[in-house]
């Protein structure tokens with residue numbers, strides 16, 4: 457089985473590469489892909505670079521060019537739910553694009569014809585994450601994640617996203633990865649560790665907690681890989 461492990465920033469996959477140890481590096485389509493054999497599983501690892509377009513390219517490449525049959529995303533996110541604090545983990549049950557807007561034609565935010573506002577993550581992988589959470593003694597929240605091509609650092613915008621999509625966290629890649637994997641029939645799982653509260657202090661919090669939150673998420677994802 458070929459398994460894709462994806463992040464958006466180098467800091468999000470660095471802990472994965474460190475854990476894997478040895479890997480083959482391939483330059484392809486403006487990005488770098490790392491392949492490794494890990495406990496009998498062929499891994500393809502990459503960070504996409506920031507945003508929905510780059511993450512669409514990487515997720516598609518991992519599936520179509522490297523033959524990934526499942527995709528796990530590990531990274532950080534901004535909290536919307538007040539229950540989510542820095543370092544907390546959230547598993548996406550479904551994801552939406554908060555900056556997709558043709559409401560001028562009467563459609564809901566996040567919707568375009570022949571699409572859907574939400575894309576649901578793989579239930580088996582979510583169930584596996586619940587097992588890992590118990591084994592690790594970690595409380596992992598499940599919720600809706602909203603994705604957009606903006607680093608959100610504004611209480612008003614954050615709350616609008618939360619109310620409009622009933623979202624618990626926000627980031628910049630998950631929903632585009634979801635659309636790709638859903639279209640290609642590749643089971644996917646999106647895990648994020650909170651790095652900030654998407655408010656006026658977000659950029660400072662993000663800078664402070666990116667690395668530690670990225671490790672939190674990566675360690676959890678690798679425990680899932682160990683059980684696949």
Ligand SMILES: Nc1ncnc2c(CN3C[C@H](CCSCCOCCO)[C@@H](O)C3)c[nH]c12
Pocket residue numbers: 464465505506507531532533534606607608609626627628629651652653654655658662
């Ligand atoms: N509040 C927030 N709003 C939106 N997304 C997030 C995320 C999730 N990731 C982090 C990263 C955004 C960082 S852009 C700045 C990078 O600086 C690079 C050096 O200048 C992008 O890949 C999405 C954490 N907090 C967020």
